[in-house]
Amino acid sequence: MLKLDAIAGFVAVAESRSISAAARRLRLSKSVVSARLADLEQTLGTSLLHRTTRKLSLTEDGAAFLERATRILHEVEAATSELAERRGELVGPLRISAPVTFGRMHLGPALYPLLARHPRLELTLELDDRRVDAAADGYDAVVRHGVLDDSRLVAWHLAPSQRLLVASPDYLARHGTPHDLETLGRHRGIFYLNRGAADWRLQAPDGPVSVQAATALRVNNGDLSRDAAIAGLGIALLPSFIVGDALLAGSLHRIDVGALPAPESLYVASPVGRRASAKLRALVDCLRQAIGDPPYWDAFRRIDAPSS
Template identity: 65%
Template sequence: MLKLDGIASFVAVAEGGSISEAARRQRLSKSVVSERLAELERALGATLLRRTTRKLAFTEHGSAFLARARRILREVEDATADVAEGRGELTGPLRISAPVTFGRMHLGPALYPFLQRYPDIALTLDLDDRRVDAAADGYDAVVRHGAIEDSRLVAWKLAASRRHLVASPAYLERCGTPASAADLAGHRCIFYANRGVGDWRFRDRDGVVVLRGRVGLLVNNGDVMRDAALAGVGLAMLPTFIVGEALRTGALIALDLGFEPENEFLYIAHPEGRRPSAKLKAFADCLRAAFGDPPYWEPA
């Protein structure tokens, strides 16, 4: 007979990458986790993991069982949450992925009141700039900025967002101020790696215009992009929630090429086909209230 604690330990090992990390996450000893895995394999009659001195590797049976094991745990968690919600309570795990810079600057402070209001919710916040697969990686939802590229996600808008093409005064003094799209060819540009060099989207009366400059730096983090622009490396396209303070102090200058940067928004998205829980809806409502409309980082 399969035991739920064995399935939970197997998933924890898969997500943690080792028995030691799984034991730390589950607050158990390594021997207990190892015994649960052994018992699960005996119950299934199959080897799920191959253990070496350096790492664990999934067998074919282990890879196939992992997806179902995650679904089993999700169903149990959802059923427990449904019972609690029926009593008017919000409880249980909530796993969210968000980009690093926005998470550090704005998401963290916004969620503290949520955790105080709902002390029985166990929130896991993974800050990662890569585009995670919400369903496959076991997230209840992802917080993202920009266009929605994954059609398997259902998005809720959190806040509007404006972007600015910026450079430092020192860079402009040294290299000149671009005044048109054609001028970009003579300037070094800083691009967000996860969105590529075709990310500079502007709007005019005829629709969307995509501008491209010469790559000077390609990086997957907003903090580094802002700091590189401040250091005079080149031009960067960044949202107000990252560069608002630098624009107010004059440390960065917003450039005008004759086009308005296309407006975007911050959103929270959950996997399609999965009913969003009451605690996820409460989390989204808390973020909207904290950010405001228009959001507090945009100038009046």
């Protein structure tokens, strides 16, 4: 007889192409996942995976079974959720991925009330700055910052986002405040490591521009970039959701050179074809309510606004 946990184990292994990764995703030991997979293959009377020392791949039977198995799991989860929805509950697993800094600063605190209201909701929140593959990596949804450019995802807008040029008052007192693109290029920059080039890519009135500068620091973390700017190491280009509090407190100042990056968005996305479950809808509603319109981290703009 087919067991649902064995089917879930196979789907996790097939999507991640790794028993170790599947075990982490299911929060089980590798031996348990392997045993369930072997039991499923014995019950079906066929091999579902090719196993080598380097990788796992689907057999022809495995590929055929995976499509139906995935559908079965989604239908069972949907049926369970629908019954819970009738009672006003959110039940079962919800696995989401989010950028590290946004998750640490904003996502966790926003979600705690949702978890308190729905104790049977099993949330897994994984913080990672890499662009994960929501479907292949087994996520129900991903929180992203930037531009939605993946046709395999359907998105719900959370908030507008704008990256800003910022530096500490001490740095600007020592090196002067740039007021145009030419003087900006004479300064020291704090750059995001994965960008590759040591430059700021901005949108000027007459089109996009790239401003190169000497490198003070390259790092792949928004918190460290902000803290380096506060420490007076150089100028950083960071989203307002990372630097809003520092701007409000005065430990960072905005720099206006007549150009900024094109506006971006914060959004929740899930794989195309997935049913928008009550859990996912509740997640989006919870985040929108917590963030507000305009976003609460943009409170510093009220100080910048001219008085009437």
